[in-house]
Amino acid sequence: DTAVSQTPKYLVTQMGNDKSIKCEQNLGHDTMYWYKQDSKKFLKIMFSYNNKELIINETVPNRFSPKSPDKAHLNLHINSLELGDSAVYFCASSQWITSQYEQYFGPGTRLTVT
Amino acid sequence: GNSVTQMEGPVTLSEEAFLTINCTYTATGYPSLFWYVQYPGEGLQLLLKATKADDKGSNKGFEATYRKETTSFHLEKGSVQVSDSAVYFCALGGTGANSKLTFGKGITLSVRP
Numbered sequence: 001d002t003a004v005s006q007t008p009k010y011l012v013t014q015m016g017n018d019k020s021i022k023c024e025q026n027l028g029h030d031t032m033y034w035y036k037q038d039s040k041k042f043l044k045i046m047f048s049y050n051n052k053e054l055i056i057n058e059t060v061p062n063r064f065s066p067k068s069p070d071k072a073h074l075n076l077h078i079n080s081l082e083l084g085d086s087a088v089y090f091c092a093s094s095q096w097i098t099s100q101y102e103q104y105f106g107p108g109t110r111l112t113v114t
Numbered sequence: 115g116n117s118v119t120q121m122e123g124p125v126t127l128s129e130e131a132f133l134t135i136n137c138t139y140t141a142t143g144y145p146s147l148f149w150y151v152q153y154p155g156e157g158l159q160l161l162l163k164a165t166k167a168d169d170k171g172s173n174k175g176f177e178a179t180y181r182k183e184t185t186s187f188h189l190e191k192g193s194v195q196v197s198d199s200a201v202y203f204c205a206l207g208g209t210g211a212n213s214k215l216t217f218g219k220g221i222t223l224s225v226r227p
C-alpha cells in the first residue's frame with residue numbers, strides 16, 4: 001500500500017501549456033509539501049499545507065498554484081509552462097506537531113517541457 | 115538564515131570500504147539534523163536523525179553524531195555495499211512556527227563490486 005503517491009510519474013508537454021500533478025497520502029498526516037528537484041539534484045521546497053491551510057509559500061512564480069481539497073491530497077497546477085520548469089517534483093507529508101521534519105516522499109513526477 | 119553544506123561529490127567506493135560524508139550547518143537555535151537517502155528513481159527516505167547535541171542517529175549500519183561545537187553531522191558507515199549506491203542529503207530542521215527542512219546539495223555515492 002503506497003504511502004505517498006503522485007500522478008503522473010512522467011509528464012512531457014510543450015511550452016505554454018497548463019498541467020497538473022496530483023498527490024495523495026494515506027498516512028493520516030496533517031501536513032503536505034511540494035518540492036522541486038533540479039537536474040543537479042538540488043531540492044527546494046515550494047509550498048506546504050497544514051490541515052488544508054497554506055503555511056509555507058517560498059519564492060515561486062505565481063504560475064504555480066497549489067490546492068489542498070482535504071488533508072490527504074495536495075495538487076499542483078502550473079500555468080504557461082516554461083523550459084525552466086523542467087524538473088522532478090516531489091510531494092511529501094508529515095505530522096506537524098510530533099515529527100514535522102520526518103517527511104515521507106512520493107516517487108516524484110518528472111516534468112519535461114519542450 | 116539556515117544553511118547546510120555538504121562535501122563535493124560524487125564519491126565512488128569499492129564494496130566494504132569505509133564511508134564518510136561530511137556535513138556542516140549554520141543555524142540559529144538548536145535545530146534537528148537529518149540524513150535523507152534517495153535511491154535511483156525514487157523519492158527521498160529518512161535515513162537517520164538527531165535532535166540535540168551529542169545525539170547519535172543510526173540506521174542500516176549508518177551513523178551520524180550531532181556535534182554542536184563543530185556544527186557538523188557527518189555520515190559514516192563501516193562497510194558499504196553496492197545497494198548503498200544512492201544520493202545522500204544532509205538536512206536541517208529549523209526552529210520557529212513555520213520552519214522548513216533545509217537540504218544540502220546532496221552527494222552521489224556509487225559503490226562498485
